[in-house]
Amino acid sequence: MGFMDALFGRTRTRPARVDAIFRLSTAEPDLEEKLAVRYAGRLAVVLRDMEASRFAKVLQEARDILARSSQDLPVTVGDATDKLHFHWLILNGKDLTAALTGARLIEQLAEEGGFSDALLAAMADFNQFCLIYSYRHGRFYPFCQTGPNHRDQSREIRVSAVLNPLLPMEPDPGQWYPLWDPPWDASA
């Protein structure tokens, strides 16, 4: 936000930064080796709800295409809404690369519809913690929920330190926004 935007009170959203998310695929072996965690087979793309009726079509199209291409892409797609009305498109399947490809498809459809700014984050489950990719900053950060509204921050800092050379990590812990209670099981 520049000086002129503040002076004239203009609000602009930045389009999503999708460039770095795929690097998670190449970092997967290191995650297994250095942190002794396994991908839990579920990755969610989280989108803000938009009032436009076109937006619902974009979501439906993403679900349809992912369901149809299940031979090429070994993921099944689930769908949930959290209590803040954000959409979770959940990609289930053991293969992390396939899930990331599915996420790429969702990103593209959102971009084509003009809703690139509706992409909030992608969240990959590694059993003991989750990795969140922020579409605003194009960086990853760890999120380790241990109970209702409770997170293990020292663990998150350790995970981030290990992953720092491998992935573009968010350096400012103030930006490690939580996504409490991911609705993994609510999806069909």
Next chain:
Amino acid sequence: MAKQRWYGRDAGLTFRMGLVMFLLAALYLAFIAVLLALRVPMAFLILIIGVMLVAQFFFSDKMVLAATGARVVTRQQAPDLHEIIDRLCQMSDIPRPQVAIMDTDMPNAFATGRDPRHAVVTVTRGLMRRLEPDELEAVLGHELSHVKNRDVAVMTVASFFATVASILVQQFLWFGLWGGGMGGRRRGNGGNAAILIWLVAIVVWALSYLLIRALSRYRELAADRGSAIITGQPSKLASALVKISQQVSRTADRDLRQTDAAAAFFIVPALRRDSLAALISTHPPLNVRLAQLERLSREMER
């Protein structure tokens, strides 16, 4: 065909805001020119008012919180509210403000703080009780837009010379005597010059008052627009505004005394205003705000 954004630009609003700011600057420059031409001892005046405004600038958040009795709440005290703010800030990439709650049943909200890092967003208990979560989110989006647009800083700067003028008007007697006394060799002119300064100050004060109010209204519209863009839900802010203004006008009489201090900061003004209000109101009328949100809804469907 890829579209960059679902919303367009509001060149009209930018233009009107720019025009008002230009007129204010021109008015102030003329005022300074007159004061200099009449050899008014400006340094002292500007020093006093400068100190006053710098103090206001740096302590506005604490002063407003103290004046309204709002308390900053931690994540443990209000987890739901914090969660909504978290999502909004992450979505819009605005630094996280502090969150405060004001213990009154009147539904309202306001934001203070000179820059995004010192901002405090306050909501009343009545607001949290009456609005649906997504309406609350829209209201918080409006307040976050104020934070992002640095409205406290902009309005403080915009009112600087208006404050100078109003002090000149109010302190006329004192100033007139002083002006007459120090005239020295121009003793005969002292009184006339003081009256002239007084008249000029009255004109500047009145004009700047109207311009500042207009600027405030445009910045409210800009914040409404910002909320719609950040949340992607123009109609939620619209329904929140309708709910709040109905409730506020009903309870205004009862709550007038205790809410007066914060009236200028609220999302919907707490004082009941009638027709004269259009020109001097800090907020645009509800139907203008709703019409803008409706326009954004239509833009979205295109």
